[in-house]
Amino acid sequence: MLDDIMIGQFFPADSLLHRIDARVKIIVLFIFIMAVFLCDTRADYIVLILLNIILMYISKIPISMYLKSLKPMLWIILFTFIIHLFGDAGEPIVKLWLFSATWNGLFEGTFITIRLFVLILMASILTFTTSPLVLTDALESLLNPFKIIGVPAHELAMMMTIALRFIPTLIGETDKIIKAQKSRGADFSSGNIVKRMSFVMPILIPLFVGAFRRADELALAMEARCYRGGQGRTRMKEMKLERLDFFVSVLVIIVVIVLIIFKIKGI
Amino acid sequence: MAIEIKNVTYTYMKKTPYEKIALKDVSFTIPEKNFIAVAGHTGSGKSTLMQHLNGLIAPSYGQIIVDGIDVNSKGSAKLKARRSVGMVFQYPEQQLFEETIFADIAFGPKNFGLSETQIAERVKKAMAFVDLDYKQYKDLSPFSLSGGQMRRVAIAGIIALEPKYLVLDEPTAGLDPQAKRSLLRNIKKLYNEGKTTIIMVSHNMDDILELAGRVIVLNDGQILADGNPKDVFRQVNLLHKAGLEPPQLIQLLERIKTEVFDISVDKFNVDDAADAIYAEWRRRQKHAR
Ligand SMILES: Nc1ncnc2c1ncn2[C@@H]1O[C@H](COP(=O)(O)OP(=O)(O)OP(=O)(O)O)[C@@H](O)[C@H]1O
Ligand SMILES: [Mg+2]
Numbered sequence: 173m174l175d176d177i178m179i180g181q182f183f184p185a186d187s188l189l190h191r192i193d194a195r196v197k198i199i200v201l202f203i204f205i206m207a208v209f210l211c212d213t214r215a216d217y218i219v220l221i222l223l224n225i226i227l228m229y230i231s232k233i234p235i236s237m238y239l240k241s242l243k244p245m246l247w248i249i250l251f252t253f254i255i256h257l258f259g260d261a262g263e264p265i266v267k268l269w270l271f272s273a274t275w276n277g278l279f280e281g282t283f284i285t286i287r288l289f290v291l292i293l294m295a296s297i298l299t300f301t302t303s304p305l306v307l308t309d310a311l312e313s314l315l316n317p318f319k320i321i322g323v324p325a326h327e328l329a330m331m332m333t334i335a336l337r338f339i340p341t342l343i344g345e346t347d348k349i350i351k352a353q354k355s356r357g358a359d360f361s362s363g364n365i366v367k368r369m370s371f372v373m374p375i376l377i378p379l380f381v382g383a384f385r386r387a388d389e390l391a392l393a394m395e396a397r398c399y400r401g402g403q404g405r406t407r408m409k410e411m412k413l414e415r416l417d418f419f420v421s422v423l424v425i426i427v428v429i430v431l432i433i434f435k436i437k438g439i
Numbered sequence: 440m441a442i443e444i445k446n447v448t449y450t451y452m453k454k455t456p457y458e459k460i461a462l463k464d465v466s467f468t469i470p471e472k473n474f475i476a477v478a479g480h481t482g483s484g485k486s487t488l489m490q491h492l493n494g495l496i497a498p499s500y501g502q503i504i505v506d507g508i509d510v511n512s513k514g515s516a517k518l519k520a521r522r523s524v525g526m527v528f529q530y531p532e533q534q535l536f537e538e539t540i541f542a543d544i545a546f547g548p549k550n551f552g553l554s555e556t557q558i559a560e561r562v563k564k565a566m567a568f569v570d571l572d573y574k575q576y577k578d579l580s581p582f583s584l585s586g587g588q589m590r591r592v593a594i595a596g597i598i599a600l601e602p603k604y605l606v607l608d609e610p611t612a613g614l615d616p617q618a619k620r621s622l623l624r625n626i627k628k629l630y631n632e633g634k635t636t637i638i639m640v641s642h643n644m645d646d647i648l649e650l651a652g653r654v655i656v657l658n659d660g661q662i663l664a665d666g667n668p669k670d671v672f673r674q675v676n677l678l679h680k681a682g683l684e685p686p687q688l689i690q691l692l693e694r695i696k697t698e699v700f701d702i703s704v705d706k707f708n709v710d711d712a713a714d715a716i717y718a719e720w721r722r723r724q725k726h727a728r
Contacts, residue, residue, distance in 0.1 A: 236454060345533075351495045352534035355526040356596060357550025374546065377536035381582065434496050 181241075184304045186395040187232040189301040193417045194310035199299050201425050207292055207431055215434050217286060223427065224293050233300050241296040242289065250286050256281035312402075313411055324404025336389070342383065349378045440506045441634075442469040442492060442524070443606060447501035449487055461487040463660045464501075469604070473722050474630050474637045475646040476668070479657030482681030485640045486529055488657065489608050492638070493524035505604070522551065527600025529609050529640075532586060540584075541577040549599045558599075565599035568625055577603075586620045594622070598629075605629070607639045611646070623650065629714035642670060644686040648707060656681050673705045688712055 182260045184190070189197075203221075211217060228238055242249075258268075261277030299307070312329035319325050354360070449462040461484045469475055479485050490496045493501050494510035494517065503510045508520040516523050528534065537543035544565055548558045557667050566573050569591035594610065607626070609677050611619040627650055630637050647654050648668045655672060656664040658681040664671045672678065675693060678685050686694070692704040692712060706712040 183454070234454075234456070237456075293537050348536055351490065352526075352528050352531065353546075354494060354495060355528070356547035356600070357535075358546075359521065359550070374534075374536045380534055381536075384552065 176405075181237075181300065182302070183233050183237065183300050185301075187230055187301065188416070189227065189231045189297065189415060192420055193413055194302050194306045194414070195314055195411065196417045196420055197298055197302060198307075198310055198314060200420070201294055202425060203428060204294050205291060207428065208287055211287075211431070212378055213438070216431060217283070217305070218428070219434075220290055221286070224297075231297055231301050234393060237300065238293055241300075242292055242383065245288070245292055247283055251288055252288065253285050256284055278346075284288050286378045290311075290334040305333060305408065308336065309407070309411065326405070330402070338386070341386070342379070343384055346375065346379055348422065349375050350408040440471045442506075442638075443502075443504040444468070444488075445502040445504065447488070447491060447498040447503065449484075449491070449496060450499045451487075453499065460490075461668055462498075462698035465657075465660070465662055466501075467655060467662065467665060468472070469636065469638060471603075472609045473653060474651045475639070476651035476654045477640045477657065478642065478647060478681070478683055479636065479663075479710050480644065483655055483657040483681070484660040486608055489526065489571040489606050489640060489662075490639070491727070492604070492606055493526050494521045495526070525600050525605045525688070527597045527605070527607045527610055527611065530590075531610075533595075534596075535581040535589060535593060538580060539578050540571070540581050543581050544595045547596055549728060551600060558611050561599040561601065562595075565595035568598050568629065569595045570621055570625070571595065586613050590614065591618075591622075601687050603634070603663050604636045604638065607637070609642065609644070611641070626650070642683075644668075644678075644684060646689075648672065648686050657682070658682070663682060669707055670704070672707075677705070 184395055198396055204223075207216075208220060211220060228235065256269040257273050257277040260274050260277035260280050262274035264272035264274050266273050266280065302310075312325050313331065315325035315328065350360070353371065353374045360368060360371055409432045443706045444467055446464060446661055447462055447465045448460070451459045451461055457530060466485075474624055477485050477488065487496065491498055492505070492510075495504070497511045498504055504524060505520040508516050510520050510524075519715050523599075526625055529618045535544060538582060539563055546557050548561050553561065562577070563573050566576065569589070571591055580611075581589055584592065590610075590613075594607075597605070610626070611615065611622055614622065626637060626639070629635050630650075631689060639651070653666065654664070654671050655662060656677070660719050663681050664674065673683050674691060675685050675689065688706065688709065695716065696702050696704060700723060702715055702721055708718065
């Protein structure tokens with residue numbers, strides 16, 4: 173039932189993207205996100221979409237997974253599209269009561285939709301090809317320089333690791349509790365909204381009780397293993413930049429330059 | 440009247456790289472008023488199979504028919520079929536949520552639409568079933584109890600539904616020996632009253648031998664053996680293949696057989712085994728003289 177949630181899921185595979193240093197991947201993602209927001213011509217979009225498709229292809233992860241990652245955001249995207257379609261001024265296509273869809277709105281809406289798709293897919297490429305542990309390690313490493321101005325890099329990374337670690341656990345637990353309450357006659361699929369809402373508590377309470385218990389146990393287990401924060405901690409696998417990472421960086425810089433040229437030339 | 444499991448196949452996380460076939464073409468029938476045990480190693484698909492019985496999981500392929508009604512069919516008849524199967528989950532104590540024990544046990548009966556007086560009666564009976572004193576416990580918070588007591592409240596929550604088919608997924612896991620014995624005794628008592636069909640998942644072959652009239656051994660999502668526990672447990676190799684340990688007594692006889700003298704291993708109670716060992720020992724002594 174809750175099997176379908178694909179955000180933040182990691183898929184181990186042996187692809188080029190899996191092998192790139194996570195820090196490089198994060199920075200590249202960051203650059204692309206900015207690029208997406210700066211893009212506004214058709215040529216820009218074509219470059220971005222092509223790039224996205226190529227990356228999805230070489231990640232060796234089935235396209236259906238990417239489509240699934242779009243699913244939870246579909247309503248928000250549709251909503252944005254409709255707002256644009258009816259909200260923008262311009263030459264009307266059809267009139268519905270007080271609102272009218274405009275050509276201008278159609279184009280804007282489509283661009284925004286593509287933009288959001290590209291953003292989600294980019295983020296999915298990162299999380300699909302990078303294990304959560306490596307991802308947080310990379311974040312910590314990237315945040316390290318900011319320690320001087322008081323950013324608790326290690327603590328943030330640890331919090332993220334723990335949160336990520338427990339997402340599947342909590343999803344599994346929710347699934348189990350829903351099933352258990354269903355077995356006791358809780359019915360989530362019929363009756364009016366008040367009746368359905370009354371079955372939220374029987375799920376939330378056990379879920380929270382379980383989460384707090386786990387948090388307690390985890391804190392105890394960490395303390396028992398003498399966890400004292402990040403000071404002086406070393407790691408078993410040091411992150412090292414390899415030839416591949418430099419190669420990717422150069423490639424990305426070229427793409428960015430191309431986009432900038434497009435921008436200046438106004439293609 | 441029976442639960443029929445017909446060619447059930449189930450795949451978790453279908454069409455993802457994590458795809459896992461948990462059940463492969465499983466078919467068997469659970470006739471009314473039987474006590475059936477399901478055994479198998481960790482991950483063999485026991486819990487998955489159990490969750491099919493009241494429609495919590497719909498099979499990827501195949502059918503579950505309860506008293507002639509497909510539990511996954513459309514329409515209102517399926518609800519009655521589903522509700523005739525009571526399901527006690529593995530570690531059920533995690534599903535408690537109400538402020539008082541009474542209210543928690545009453546949750547199910549209330550959803551089933553029983554009247555207040557019926558509910559009170561059911562709760563009383565269910566608490567007696569799990570050996571919790573009604574007066575003493577009914578107004579306590581379930582979260583103030585020990586793990587074992589919470590388990591009892593959770594089981595009472597299902598017992599109060601008075602299901603025709605009672606499914607218990609490892610009900611004794613993690614209980615202390617005494618609590619375990621009293622729970623099993625009560626399950627046996629409920630069965631002996633003759634109104635309830637019991638399907639129990641267990642890792643303990645001794646319990647199965649003592650309680651169940653039939654055992655189904657699952658191995659990697661397929662049925663490896665199905666029959667009277669005595670007949671199944673005789674096949675020690677088969678048990679080992681399924682990653683299970685034979686009952687203690689049979690293990691002992693096996694060792695005597697391989698390390699001391701030849702003796703038949705199919706003895707299922709201590710007296711028979713002792714007699715057989717004694718007879719063989721006497722025979723050898725006579726020979727020695
Ligand atoms: N929600 C799930 N998502 C994906 N795979 C699952 C899920 N639940 C179970 N599985 C897989 O299905 C297989 C069967 O699991 P199941 O829980 O039925 O085993 P079991 O026989 O009950 O084991 P145990 O004795 O540990 O309770 C296992 O390999 C498990 O990894
Ligand atoms: Mg199980």
